Amino acid sequence: MKISTDEVAKIAHLARLEVDASQKEEMAEQLSHILGYIDKLKDVDVEGVKLSFGAAFMNNVLRDDELKVSPGPCVTLANAPQRDEDFYIVPRIVK
Amino acid sequence: MEYHELTIEKAGKLLCDHQISSFELTSALLDRIEKYDDEINAFITIDKTMALEQAQKADQDICDNKILPLTGVPIALKDLLCTKGIKTTCGSQILNNFIPQYDGTIVKKLKENGAVIIGKTNLDEFGMGSSTENSSYKITANPWNKAYVPGGSSGGSAAAVAAGFCCAALGTDTGGSIRQPASHCGVVGLKPTYGRVSRFGLVSYASSLDQIGPITKDVKDAAILLNIISGNDKMDSTSAKVDVPDFTKAFDLFEKGSLKGMTAGIPKEYLSVEGIDPEVEKVFNDAKKILCDLGVEIKEISLPHTDYVVAAYYIIAPSEASSNLARFDGVKYGFREKVCDDLIDMYKKTRSKGFGPEVKRRIMIGTYALSAGYYDAYYGRASKVRTLIMEDFSKAFDACDFILSPVAPAPAFKISEKIDDPLTMYLTDIFTLSANMAGIPGISVPAGFSSKGLPIGIQMMAKSFDEMSLLRAGYGFEKTINLDVRCKM
Numbered sequence: 001m002k003i004s005t006d007e008v009a010k011i012a013h014l015a016r017l018e019v020d021a022s023q024k025e026e027m028a029e030q031l032s033h034i035l036g037y038i039d040k041l042k043d044v045d046v047e048g049v050k051l052s053f054g055a056a057f058m059n060n061v062l063r064d065d066e067l068k069v070s071p072g073p074c075v076t077l078a079n080a081p082q083r084d085e086d087f088y089i090v091p092r093i094v095k
Numbered sequence: 096m097e098y099h100e101l102t103i104e105k106a107g108k109l110l111c112d113h114q115i116s117s118f119e120l121t122s123a124l125l126d127r128i129e130k131y132d133d134e135i136n137a138f139i140t141i142d143k144t145m146a147l148e149q150a151q152k153a154d155q156d157i158c159d160n161k162i163l164p165l166t167g168v169p170i171a172l173k174d175l176l177c178t179k180g181i182k183t184t185c186g187s188q189i190l191n192n193f194i195p196q197y198d199g200t201i202v203k204k205l206k207e208n209g210a211v212i213i214g215k216t217n218l219d220e221f222g223m224g225s226s227t228e229n230s231s232y233k234i235t236a237n238p239w240n241k242a243y244v245p246g247g248s249s250g251g252s253a254a255a256v257a258a259g260f261c262c263a264a265l266g267t268d269t270g271g272s273i274r275q276p277a278s279h280c281g282v283v284g285l286k287p288t289y290g291r292v293s294r295f296g297l298v299s300y301a302s303s304l305d306q307i308g309p310i311t312k313d314v315k316d317a318a319i320l321l322n323i324i325s326g327n328d329k330m331d332s333t334s335a336k337v338d339v340p341d342f343t344k345a346f347d348l349f350e351k352g353s354l355k356g357m358t359a360g361i362p363k364e365y366l367s368v369e370g371i372d373p374e375v376e377k378v379f380n381d382a383k384k385i386l387c388d389l390g391v392e393i394k395e396i397s398l399p400h401t402d403y404v405v406a407a408y409y410i411i412a413p414s415e416a417s418s419n420l421a422r423f424d425g426v427k428y429g430f431r432e433k434v435c436d437d438l439i440d441m442y443k444k445t446r447s448k449g450f451g452p453e454v455k456r457r458i459m460i461g462t463y464a465l466s467a468g469y470y471d472a473y474y475g476r477a478s479k480v481r482t483l484i485m486e487d488f489s490k491a492f493d494a495c496d497f498i499l500s501p502v503a504p505a506p507a508f509k510i511s512e513k514i515d516d517p518l519t520m521y522l523t524d525i526f527t528l529s530a531n532m533a534g535i536p537g538i539s540v541p542a543g544f545s546s547k548g549l550p551i552g553i554q555m556m557a558k559s560f561d562e563m564s565l566l567r568a569g570y571g572f573e574k575t576i577n578l579d580v581r582c583k584m
Contacts, residue, residue, distance in 0.1 A: 007463075011459050011466065013443075014462050014466060015446075015459055016421075016424070016439070016446055017455055017459070018443045019447075027456075027459065030456060033518055034409065035460070037405075037406060037409075037518055040406050041403060041406050041410070041476050044479075044480050046480065049483060050482055052479075052485055053478060054289065054534065056290055057290065057335060071196070075196045076196075078194070078196050079192075079193055079194065079196075079428035079429065080427060080428065081425060081428070081429065081431035082431065091436075091440075092437070093438050
């Protein structure tokens, strides 16, 4: 599988990453190399095989719907990089 | 008596008998860290005051006869485990100022059992790596030879135990991150069954593969820690509701009947893996002989999909990572790039500056594998191959109690030898990834040394929730081989 620099740009956007022009070539090469190795999965006959998403027991886990005290904004917002009292500050999203 | 050589078991006994105090022990280990950690770089964060306060409290508890299994025993934690009030970086710049507001379940359990938290250890960023070179803070050295890597991603924890900076440590294992560094550093590393230990408060890398487990100076300590950290937790819906036996009973089983009646399987596919170092092969063959002499029946078994494990893993783990790490967006916690055009630009700049190259690479692979048009070909197919790998193991355990294998194809490599070649680095995980894919437990026990004096371990894997067999066989092996794994510094 060959990944182009355009594809690198597209994947980076989906992943919310910036890959600057100088790194695109190297990233494209590395991803092509890794995905090239991964292509060997095509040799496995998976006809009729079900998908596995892990070894957890696939049972529903329920808990009682109890009212609990919230830790409150001084705890939940303690690590906010930018805040205004009880609110996170983000760049303007309404033009 | 040397403080730095004390295991949990020995330290516990001395503390209990009032022969030493936790304050003395903790101070001695903190001094040792101060003296040697500039060269080893095992720790990212040490909170001396907090550690010594916990030690003093433990001493008071001992005086009051309130003695729990870890009272006063200094334990180190991989810096991927949330600790209330202590910076938790995950080895990443994106969390360089993150101070958790709560203790993860396992940290809570250690504290409830009297442990002293001596520090937070270095790791490959978010657990992504096999050498601890991918930390954005420092490169940890192997205490046996500082030019070599300690393995990874729990390299800081394994190096801290080997260097005698703590009695034991906790690591996390997503594809071998406990077992491989344990092997490279001459210590014991146990990855429990998926679901045996709560993951609440463990920063997620790949949720269907991650498990917390002990890294210790001997097999007994691994059982002691496993007793404490195991069990269902309402805060982690994937933690299993199964009985937790007393794992230290495994040693009585050995003392009573050697290892007679146990069967070890050796996958024929493992013997033909390309690039196995002859020294690793020799240690493995010697280990096989020791187990044989202890009464273990050795059988050849088959894991037919071995050749596809690395490929399937490096789709599944990065896919889960790309989803899990989406939470680091510069809004709720951690680093944020201040100069930006708009929200999307802020996300991109924050993440690009905050994450290191290997994390970005895995996020990119995962994003690609999950993107429209590629899902079936990559993630879907890898998840089906995972089913086949799980079925291989399930069939294999019909014929044996545990599977014996090397931990890594070669002893520790030199720092910066492989860092520029990610795929070669991924391929070194061949023997350890399967246990995470299948959810089964695995242990690494020291088994010998290379001609350069670097430790080499062997791995045993058992069926789900049968850590007891691993501890029994591991203990029997350790007692019989009687290797001196004390690292001279």
